[in-house]
Amino acid sequence: MTFQRIDRKIVTGPTVLLALLMLVGLGAVVMRMMNGLGATTNMSDVWPWGLWKSFNVMTLIALGAGGFSSAALIYIFGGEKYHGFARSAVLWGLMAYAFAGGSLMVDIGIPWRIVNPIWMWPEHSLLFEVAWCVMFYLTVLALELAPALFERFNLKGLESAWKALVPIYCIIGLSFFAYIMTHSLIWAVVILAFYGIVAAVLSRAGRKQSTPILLVMFGIVLSSLHQSTLGSLFLLVPDKLSHFWWSPRLPFNFLMSAVIIGLSVIVLERTIAPKVFGVPRQDELLAKLSRFIGSFLWLYLIFRILDVVVEGFSLAGTGHLTVAFGGPEKATMFVSEMFLGIAVPAVLLSIRACRNHVGARTFAVMLVIAGGIFNRLAVCFIGMNLPGEYVPSMIEILVTVGTVATMLLLFTLGAKLLPIYESRRDV
Amino acid sequence: MSRGVLVDTTLCTGCRGCQVACKQQNKLPPEETTFFAKAGGYQNPADLSARTYSLVTFNEVENKNGHFDWVFARRQCMHCEEPSCVSACLVGALSKTESGAVVYDETKCIGCRYCLLSCPFGVPSFEWEKTVPFVRKCTFCFTRQAGGDAPATVNGKALDSEQRARHKETQTKPACTKACHTGALMFGEREELLVEARNRIRKNPKRYVNHIYGEKEAGGTSWLYLAGVSFKKLGFPMHLGERSFPSYAKAAKDGVPHVMLGVGAMLGGFYWYNQRCAEVAKKGE
Amino acid sequence: MAASFGRGAMTNHWNDIANSDCIMVIGSNAAENHPISFKYVTRAQQNGAKLISVDPRYTRTSSVSDIYAPLRSGTDIAFIGAMINYALANDLIQREYVITHTNASFLVDSKFKLEDGLFGEVKDGAYTKDTWKFQKGANGVIRKDTTLKNPNCVYQLLKKHFARYDFESASEITGTPVGDLKKVAKTFVGMSHRPEKSGTIMYAMGTTQHTHGTQNIRSYVILQLLMGNIGVAGGGINALRGESNVQGSTDHCILFHIIPGYLKCPTAGNTSLQAYLDKWTPKTKDAKSANWWGNYPKYITSLLKAFWGENAGKSNDFAYDYLPKRDANYSHMALFDAMGRGVIKGMITLGQNPAVGGPSAGQERDALGNLDWLVAVDLWETETAAFWKRPGTNPADINTEVFLLPAAGSMEKEGSVTNSGRWGQWRYRAKPAPGDAKSDLWMLDRIARELKKLYAQGGVFPDPIVNLAWNYGDGDEPDPHLVAKEINGYFTKDCTVKGKSFKKGQLIPSFAYLLDDGGTSSGNWLYCASYTEKGNMMARRTRSNLKDDPIGLNQDWAWCWPVNRRIIYNRASCDAKGVPWAPNKPVIAYDRVAGKWRGDVPDGGWPPLLKPDGTQDPKAKYSFIMRAEGHACLFAPSLKDGPLPEHYEPLESPVANFMSEQQNNPVIKIWRPEEIGDSKEYPVVATTYRVTEHWQAGAMTRNLPWLAELVPDAFVEMSCEFAAEKGIENGDRVAVKTPRATIELYAVVTPRFKPFELKGKTVHQVGLIWHFGYQGIAKGESANMLTPMVGDANTMIPEFKAFLCDVRKIGKGGVA
Numbered sequence A: 001m002t003f004q005r006i007d008r009k010i011v012t013g014p015t016v017l018l019a020l021l022m023l024v025g026l027g028a029v030v031m032r033m034m035n036g037l038g039a040t041t042n043m044s045d046v047w048p049w050g051l052w053k054s055f056n057v058m059t060l061i062a063l064g065a066g067g068f069s070s071a072a073l074i075y076i077f078g079g080e081k082y083h084g085f086a087r088s089a090v091l092w093g094l095m096a097y098a099f100a101g102g103s104l105m106v107d108i109g110i111p112w113r114i115v116n117p118i119w120m121w122p123e124h125s126l127l128f129e130v131a132w133c134v135m136f137y138l139t140v141l142a143l144e145l146a147p148a149l150f151e152r153f154n155l156k157g158l159e160s161a162w163k164a165l166v167p168i169y170c171i172i173g174l175s176f177f178a179y180i181m182t183h184s185l186i187w188a189v190v191i192l193a194f195y196g197i198v199a200a201v202l203s204r205a206g207r208k209q210s211t212p213i214l215l216v217m218f219g220i221v222l223s224s225l226h227q228s229t230l231g232s233l234f235l236l237v238p239d240k241l242s243h244f245w246w247s248p249r250l251p252f253n254f255l256m257s258a259v260i261i262g263l264s265v266i267v268l269e270r271t272i273a274p275k276v277f278g279v280p281r282q283d284e285l286l287a288k289l290s291r292f293i294g295s296f297l298w299l300y301l302i303f304r305i306l307d308v309v310v311e312g313f314s315l316a317g318t319g320h321l322t323v324a325f326g327g328p329e330k331a332t333m334f335v336s337e338m339f340l341g342i343a344v345p346a347v348l349l350s351i352r353a354c355r356n357h358v359g360a361r362t363f364a365v366m367l368v369i370a371g372g373i374f375n376r377l378a379v380c381f382i383g384m385n386l387p388g389e390y391v392p393s394m395i396e397i398l399v400t401v402g403t404v405a406t407m408l409l410l411f412t413l414g415a416k417l418l419p420i421y422e423s424r425r426d427v
Numbered sequence B: 001m002s003r004g005v006l007v008d009t010t011l012c013t014g015c016r017g018c019q020v021a022c023k024q025q026n027k028l029p030p031e032e033t034t035f036f037a038k039a040g041g042y043q044n045p046a047d048l049s050a051r052t053y054s055l056v057t058f059n060e061v062e063n064k065n066g067h068f069d070w071v072f073a074r075r076q077c078m079h080c081e082e083p084s085c086v087s088a089c090l091v092g093a094l095s096k097t098e099s100g101a102v103v104y105d106e107t108k109c110i111g112c113r114y115c116l117l118s119c120p121f122g123v124p125s126f127e128w129e130k131t132v133p134f135v136r137k138c139t140f141c142f143t144r145q146a147g148g149d150a151p152a153t154v155n156g157k158a159l160d161s162e163q164r165a166r167h168k169e170t171q172t173k174p175a176c177t178k179a180c181h182t183g184a185l186m187f188g189e190r191e192e193l194l195v196e197a198r199n200r201i202r203k204n205p206k207r208y209v210n211h212i213y214g215e216k217e218a219g220g221t222s223w224l225y226l227a228g229v230s231f232k233k234l235g236f237p238m239h240l241g242e243r244s245f246p247s248y249a250k251a252a253k254d255g256v257p258h259v260m261l262g263v264g265a266m267l268g269g270f271y272w273y274n275q276r277c278a279e280v281a282k283k284g285e
Numbered sequence C: 001m002a003a004s005f006g007r008g009a010m011t012n013h014w015n016d017i018a019n020s021d022c023i024m025v026i027g028s029n030a031a032e033n034h035p036i037s038f039k040y041v042t043r044a045q046q047n048g049a050k051l052i053s054v055d056p057r058y059t060r061t062s063s064v065s066d067i068y069a070p071l072r073s074g075t076d077i078a079f080i081g082a083m084i085n086y087a088l089a090n091d092l093i094q095r096e097y098v099i100t101h102t103n104a105s106f107l108v109d110s111k112f113k114l115e116d117g118l119f120g121e122v123k124d125g126a127y128t129k130d131t132w133k134f135q136k137g138a139n140g141v142i143r144k145d146t147t148l149k150n151p152n153c154v155y156q157l158l159k160k161h162f163a164r165y166d167f168e169s170a171s172e173i174t175g176t177p178v179g180d181l182k183k184v185a186k187t188f189v190g191m192s193h194r195p196e197k198s199g200t201i202m203y204a205m206g207t208t209q210h211t212h213g214t215q216n217i218r219s220y221v222i223l224q225l226l227m228g229n230i231g232v233a234g235g236g237i238n239a240l241r242g243e244s245n246v247q248g249s250t251d252h253c254i255l256f257h258i259i260p261g262y263l264k265c266p267t268a269g270n271t272s273l274q275a276y277l278d279k280w281t282p283k284t285k286d287a288k289s290a291n292w293w294g295n296y297p298k299y300i301t302s303l304l305k306a307f308w309g310e311n312a313g314k315s316n317d318f319a320y321d322y323l324p325k326r327d328a329n330y331s332h333m334a335l336f337d338a339m340g341r342g343v344i345k346g347m348i349t350l351g352q353n354p355a356v357g358g359p360s361a362g363q364e365r366d367a368l369g370n371l372d373w374l375v376a377v378d379l380w381e382t383e384t385a386a387f388w389k390r391p392g393t394n395p396a397d398i399n400t401e402v403f404l405l406p407a408a409g410s411m412e413k414e415g416s417v418t419n420s421g422r423w424g425q426w427r428y429r430a431k432p433a434p435g436d437a438k439s440d441l442w443m444l445d446r447i448a449r450e451l452k453k454l455y456a457q458g459g460v461f462p463d464p465i466v467n468l469a470w471n472y473g474d475g476d477e478p479d480p481h482l483v484a485k486e487i488n489g490y491f492t493k494d495c496t497v498k499g500k501s502f503k504k505g506q507l508i509p510s511f512a513y514l515l516d517d518g519g520t521s522s523g524n525w526l527y528c529a530s531y532t533e534k535g536n537m538m539a540r541r542t543r544s545n546l547k548d549d550p551i552g553l554n555q556d557w558a559w560c561w562p563v564n565r566r567i568i569y570n571r572a573s574c575d576a577k578g579v580p581w582a583p584n585k586p587v588i589a590y591d592r593v594a595g596k597w598r599g600d601v602p603d604g605g606w607p608p609l610l611k612p613d614g615t616q617d618p619k620a621k622y623s624f625i626m627r628a629e630g631h632a633c634l635f636a637p638s639l640k641d642g643p644l645p646e647h648y649e650p651l652e653s654p655v656a657n658f659m660s661e662q663q664n665n666p667v668i669k670i671w672r673p674e675e676i677g678d679s680k681e682y683p684v685v686a687t688t689y690r691v692t693e694h695w696q697a698g699a700m701t702r703n704l705p706w707l708a709e710l711v712p713d714a715f716v717e718m719s720c721e722f723a724a725e726k727g728i729e730n731g732d733r734v735a736v737k738t739p740r741a742t743i744e745l746y747a748v749v750t751p752r753f754k755p756f757e758l759k760g761k762t763v764h765q766v767g768l769i770w771h772f773g774y775q776g777i778a779k780g781e782s783a784n785m786l787t788p789m790v791g792d793a794n795t796m797i798p799e800f801k802a803f804l805c806d807v808r809k810i811g812k813g814g815v816a
Helices: A013-040 A051-063 A066-076 A080-107 A111-119 A126-153 A156-182 A185-205 A213-236 A250-276 A283-316 A321-325 A328-350 A352-356 A358-382 A394-417 B017-025 B084-088 B114-118 B142-146 B161-172 B175-179 B190-203 B245-254 B256-284 C014-019 C037-046 C076-089 C095-101 C154-163 C167-174 C178-192 C213-226 C246-251 C273-280 C292-311 C314-322 C332-340 C361-368 C440-456 C480-488 C705-710 C720-726
Strands: B003-008 B055-062 B068-075 B094-096 B102-104 B185-189 B223-226 C022-026 C050-054 C067-069 C199-203 C237-239 C346-350 C373-378 C401-406 C415-418 C423-427 C495-497 C500-502 C588-591 C596-599 C684-689 C715-718 C733-737 C742-749 C756-758 C761-763 C765-769 C803-811
Touching: A013 A080, A013 A394, A051 A080, A051 A213, A051 A250, A051 A358, A051 A394, A066 A080, A066 A126, A066 A213, A066 A250, A066 B256, A080 A111, A080 A126, A080 A250, A080 A283, A080 A394, A111 A126, A126 A156, A126 A213, A126 B084, A126 B245, A156 A185, A156 A213, A156 B256, A185 A213, A185 B256, A213 A250, A213 A358, A213 B084, A213 B114, A213 B245, A213 B256, A250 A283, A250 A358, A283 A321, A283 A328, A283 A352, A283 A358, A328 A352, A328 A358, A352 A358, B003 B190, B017 B055, B017 B175, B017 C705, B084 B094, B084 B114, B084 B245, B142 B161, B175 B185, B185 B190, B190 B223, B245 B256, C014 C037, C022 C037, C022 C076, C022 C178, C037 C050, C050 C178, C067 C178, C076 C154, C076 C167, C076 C178, C076 C213, C095 C213, C167 C178, C167 C756, C178 C199, C199 C213, C213 C237, C246 C415, C273 C292, C273 C314, C292 C314, C332 C361, C415 C480, C720 C742, C720 C803
Parallel strands: B003 B223, C022 C050, C022 C199, C050 C067, C199 C237, C346 C373, C373 C401, C684 C765, C715 C742
Antiparallel strands: B003 B185, B055 B068, B094 B102, C415 C423, C495 C500, C588 C596, C684 C803, C715 C765, C733 C742, C733 C803, C756 C761
16 A cells, blocks of 8 residues: 655645634634633633533544544454555544644643643543543654655655664553553553563564554554543543433443544545545445444444433432433433434444445434534533533634644645555555 | 541531631632622622632521521532542642642642532632632641641740640641631541531431431541531532542543553454464465 | 619620520620620530520521520510510519519519509609609618518519510510510520529620610519529620620720719719719618628729829819819710711711711711811721711811821730620730821820820810829830729828738739728729739639639639629529529539638628528628619619610601500600601611621721622611512612611512511511721611611610611612
8 A cells, every 4th residue: 555645736725714714713822821711711610621621622532533443443453455544544633632732731721731741640540541641642643654754755764763663662651651550560560561472472473564563552552541531531520410421331432432433534534535635535445434333333322322221220219310310401412412423323324325325424424423522522511410501702612613723724734745645546 | 547627507607707717817819799699698709719718608498397597508628538639630739638638739730620620519719810820729728737836935925735735726727617616617537526426416316417418428528517407408419429439530540551451462362363364364375 | 784783794704605504695696796605605505505596587696596586676675574474473483582682572662653654753854753762661771571472562563564564465566476485485484593594695786776775684684683593604694795895995984974983974063072972972771781882982082093193182182173074965976966066076086987887877977077177096097087078078068177097906006905704804916007007095195195285384274184194104105004003003102901001002902902092093993903913914814624613714814803703793693591503503602611702703702691590690791782772673763764674666666555655765865856757658677787797887897808708788688578579689779768868788688587467567677787888898888877866765875776767679689
């Protein structure tokens, strides 16, 4: 498989529009920095997490899950036919994660202290885990994308160094990560030994891979952790989050939905890219991928419904059922999410004709993505049983719009500057 | 030895000396309040904030004997036995000390507000209006608790050992408990306070509802409450359950190395299997 | 209380409340306005005491009480009358106590009676009092009937008088549901009439600020005497002072009719010291009466010596002529009335804010504008100091020259304060006063010295000023210790008193050593013993432990007048043989072996009336030594408005007096009859009160941001029923109108107020907080703009607590 860059003009109508939106967002960021969070956002002590945490961080990371999902599919589960999707998924993931991190700097009170978790290691914080996962995963994404740079600039020497060093980085990274998460040297050694052995075994097991398998594994391990842990973060709010969303199984819900959303984004991206960049259409592959998504959706749907049923039963005797689940509007939201965001696309994608029909397929994945976005917003604030209400302020919305615009702009630039999409002749 | 405070709302006269003492101790600026922001009495400010670490709430309710009553309760950090905020904090700015206080180190905080989100009692507040904002909440007068040695003389007179002990006792208790004159706020070892609370209920079952709020809620809190009306009527969250919230998070966090091994093994296994299949297929060709 | 017991002070002290078995808080909201008292109330409750709260609305005191009973403002006598009737009718009184220590057995003039609500003839606004006297025997001693059967004895008169106050009749007046009234009576009387039990009454301005305020207290006195609750631990009638040093300032003659130590201010008729002494020294022919006031000549002579030192001698009547002689009433209202008429030209006001605190405050503000000069001494620029720029006035129209002197706060100066419990406690200076602020001692010292200088150059009558003894050190700040020592007093010559020799200049150990020949000086005989050769007794800080001091007298903590006696009238805590009524909490007990009293400092060291064998002890004296007749007065002839309390309506009342034709107290002075509202136009009863968060006229608290935050604005509280009738919601702006003024404030609609049912008529009551004014951080309209200018018949305390008004909604509020 070879990749090539999109040989098109960089400055186009859409990119200019994106750049303008980016500037507007930048302006909003400046406003926030100058005036503080109180003056520019609608967040409060009761609603401490708003649009930025829910969309710019939680949702973007879910939308960026395509990187690891596709990597798992391609490298681990033998889905080599999807290899062409790898780089765009990684680039998109890199954008999503970078901007999630960047948005966090806008969101937190003291932006320059965002580096604090690098040297402050609390024992039990899930957010600390997320922070390190994301940091590591950003390096993984960057390393996964590195070959594109090597190719683009013909850096053979660096490439071989990369190939040699990446596995070592992965093993050390994994064991270091294990250490700071557990504060246990034993765990660090266990992980070091385990991945050392894995590396040794696997290096003999298979063919040469374009990406070192350990890097892939590192990425998947980190993603499994932080995609689920983003859900675990809300384990601390069983009293506030409606139990339509809250359960002790929240991390599994998050991981499953992340995979589904990530793959759906790939489908959507691959549907749009031919139109925008003129890359070849991959209808057959997308239909196949959609079938996976459909199956996952069914699983996910069953899991979610069972989850709520179990939650209901476990609360039945306590007298707090209504307090825990919230009012009818929460129920309506939940049913809508289940129906429109999961059941409908699951049905659509289970029907071959629909899978093969571009419009139906695209509609289905768009429903999935919309459902996913809603899910993240719901868990973060919409689904909370708290007094009053939170509606994002204009500044908050502009920052978010600017963020998305910038991501799209940079992705476009990336696709035009680096060999991201597979060469037409390989298709 | 973990310390706590027993709040007996049946003894509280709502004088708010504790609320002002808290502001004085912490040098907190006043809030520009409007005329009684909440109905039901004189409660002001309406809620806790970065400038108000503790608040006496005023509740016009019917008591357990069916009579009208005006009940004063108190809101401040509950200093949970297993605090959600401490579990939440990604830089360790919040910690539970051995003495029971949940304390905050502003030099570490990045301002992510996960502590605000996670608190079962809606306690920590953020300095929203500032450009470099910190989280603020009741400190359990941690610094007072640590100090309090009596001076050699007071008003030119040497203190005897009993006076020194009394000085130490009054200067090391949290400011609110020192201000409280009716005994509605009782500072002491949590275990002893629980015994005291149970005794009060047993001795006077007509006066109290049989519930020590904070004994078990969300895994228990250092601050404990007694009341003559259901805590629900006083605005206390009643649906927290007995399990500590951090225990959910801890289960997830403890799973990390296992996931690292499990996912690694699974991935490795699949990879190895797929590679073997591919090789076999190749050889078969 | 002076008319009943001999002294007008809290009988017991704060800590002692903890010893009580039943506490009735009436005419007071102690939990809010005397919060620290609840340290002891709570303690008593934990020992099983019952707390009763009687108040027009459910207060923070009510919130911790065992029983709450509402009553309409100004109907205490009917309420307590029903309790007294319940006790007398059911014989639930402490009979032996009543016979031994009160005048229950005294025979009253047989012509004495109550008719049409009057106790005899009223002439020129005053009773002739010709029947208010006791029958006397040939030896001049009052006739008694210790069987209490004589129909003219006080006990029988009481029984007859209060029989009219049955629960139902009282309930129609007070609006208290009969059940609540019965419950209070049964609880209080039941808990406290037995000898070993004690009940206490805590009262404050809710009792006194009425046209019949003194009689309200009298009703408490009668109840407490019948219960045997005076002089005992956990008993008493506890007047809660509204300020940390009210007791001290009263002791030192802040009132116009007395001079230090409750000596009478000479009147125009007292032309010489002898005439003065003849007029005011009480006499008795009963050998068993100690008649402590018989020492009057010693106290006034020592006071004059303190004032004029060497310049007061036998030759010049101890400078008695220097004392001003009053010929009129100089109470607050009279002074402002005179100011309004332009009679008074200048005023110095220290730590007082009449523009907020005075009755009909609008007129007081106007009156200030008639002054040529006003000196305001305070920590902040009060409403009084800023009256010339108040809203709605043009400063150019006001010609008063105003001087604002910044004063040091209580923590910024050294000296003593005397609390409600009569404890003189020494305070040290915590920090220097900021800027130019000076202590009031400094200011008065400067003024006095300057006056002396000016009068030395001549004047109309320079002697009293020029000859004034003024020796408080040479420093910039007068030495408060010298002041305290002068108050205690010195021997002015070498002498021997009661077998002890003293040198000139020595501090006097106790007022028992004061002389009437000029050999002693004492600035206030009551404080004699507070600062002795042993040191400053007020600065003592030793706590007692419970083992040695089970009732918490804490005799080595600070100092208590008189002579460190913690519970006054404590001889009444024992029976006639000197055995305590309550052996579990004895105040004093007579030690037969040592031949002296043990425990608290007794009210005189004489032995008890009876010997152990039941025979009279010739050396014995009666227990109430401050009364000439030696007994506490159930029947008190010395008051202006009747020897027994009788219910009259407040001057402004929504109903007719159900007890008699006499609507109001017959001997009150009405300043401006045209400003009295009638119930048709003003159907709503109003009262004023304070909240914990603010203090008095508010200068000290409305300027503190932390307190302004708690209660940022003035408000009027009303019942949900009344608000619904008027379409008012919680937080709305409302106008409250009386004939004096109309003010606008916030409405607090609350179930804590309930309408009263008075003989089938529904009457609403509202309550206003009166702390607010146009200065400071927290501003609001002053409730005293509304209050009437009428006072108690005896004390001239204005009737702040019961008047009529009308309420209407003027705007929507914004309450969350």
